[in-house]
Amino acid sequence: MTAKRLGRQTVALSDPVSVLSFANIGGKQEARGPLAGYFDELNSDAYFGQKSWEKGESAMQQFALSRAMEKGGITAEEVDCVLAGDLLNQCIGTSFGLRDFKIPFYGLYGACSTMGESLSLAALLIDGGFASIVAAMTSSHFCTAERQYRMPVLYGNQRTPTAQWTATASGCCILSRRGDGPYITHVTCGRIVDLGIKDANNMGAAMAPAAYDTLSAVLRETHTTPEDYDLILTGDLGELGRDIVADFFREDGIDLGRRYTDCGLLLYDREEQDMHAGASGCGCSAAVLSGYVLGGMRAGRWEKVLFAPTGALLSPTSSFQGESIPGICHAVVISSKKEN
């Protein structure tokens, strides 16, 4: 049986790949949010017991992978490959987090689309017969992201209304040839889309065109409509970006409806927690998926989910040099049933 290419961007797996297990970890704000009950671990120490925030972010990845392996009943020696990345310069959250596991590793950089990218490539590696068990993982940390991208945290810089709050979280999914699901049935590879937004405090608007581009490719190439999904979930567009995506589809005569939301709108209580436009960071979609969403699918809450994390491919240097913000979005279709 060979995988079926449904179009330039989408592959239907020949044999849907199971989520064997998943785990997540969050910080103080995540513990105060409405999804607190869907975390394996919540730690109010921003250092996660380490000497720096960056080492703390690595510790989160270590926890997420270790706990996911434990929940799946497997050891590091049984994992054929880890696909992971993060937002830190040179992805040090990942490389130092994974250093001691001795698992073959492909490093990714997809900004906040990384969980979509890692799940996609993990599913393809298994479906192609190249691996049996693959972990897909990412993380972000409010403090490491703030000081790298914006201002020293202690400076207490005022945030604009369109700004989002980088989640302090990590999520890990272990995919396997065997397992009782949920199953990844389709993978859609995104393209870089840049409509010229330059405001680094409005990433939702910058990433929305990429989300629209990839979600459109999924619907077009799989011949599905929004009604075929119980939940359509972008990564961390926040309120403004989510509305822009819905508007884009409305112009196409497509109503995404209430089944469409964004991980950035789920993680925090936006009235109680004052997070402005919502959560962001690649840990946001990873942690929301690796707890609330996959747990909900196992509990029968949703049967078919279109998961599409979105990344902003900028750096402080590119913004200082006057560049606009390219976005990218990688999507997977996840189903409770082993069919595609």
Place this chain on the structure above:
Amino acid sequence: MTAKRLGRQTVALSDPVSVLSFANIGGKQEARGPLAGYFDELNSDAYFGQKSWEKGESAMQQFALSRAMEKGGITAEEVDCVLAGDLLNQCIGTSFGLRDFKIPFYGLYGACSTMGESLSLAALLIDGGFASIVAAMTSSHFCTAERQYRMPVLYGNQRTPTAQWTATASGCCILSRRGDGPYITHVTCGRIVDLGIKDANNMGAAMAPAAYDTLSAVLRETHTTPEDYDLILTGDLGELGRDIVADFFREDGIDLGRRYTDCGLLLYDREEQDMHAGASGCGCSAAVLSGYVLGGMRAGRWEKVLFAPTGALLSPTSSFQGESIPGICHAVVISSKKEN
């Protein structure tokens, strides 16, 4: 036909994937080096016609991809996917370089192992039936790397004897189901290895253990010896790192012999150009492969090449925080014959 897993790290492709075409570009120092005749383009302008070095690095990637497509007789619409990354924070050399091509894209971060990682995943995507034509690419730039990792270039900082010189270069290989070779026959996924080296001016020593780990996996899992290869090529270990790898194997009773060298030792004339321990940067191995090596294979100079670029997974932040330097090495076996 299914790909054969030869071990935890190595896959023998079911149907070796052809290099359809390749192209490279270099800068001023590359033009003065012994491989100058193996470049598609050499430009003495460090800005490559752009307003900043970073935009110049993106321009190099644009050139390498465009020229490789031209040489392969294909258009951007025919490329199913690009797998690429670079050394810049958030990989902006790649994302801005690829922005206008509208080709589905998976971003990678493997530091200077990126050309090995991108070729590996590209070959697997094609062998798995998920894509027909995939481009693998990376770049580095002396000026963008110096100011990001070390000192402002104009400061004229003195370099230590073990320091290497980041290549200003980009290389692109387009892989395809069809073509007359050379062919990628095997892919070996590396593991993160860290023996505790902390000197960021001695990356060769830091990366050598990872190179040894991956090359050992290739030999062990494919049941080959160094004599089975006409050329064994690490990425950018430079003189010291190359010697350490040879020493490690000597302790195992294995003589890599003169067939083993390092891309960092090939790119510059080390007597004339005073590059200390040799070249580095992910553009080094990419450009050496996508010209000198693949051209030499087509000309019959080598029949079987083991290509194993090596990356140092550090950042300035990790070094400031007292961390050692983890390394990783991803390998592919390239053969003039379509067999494995």
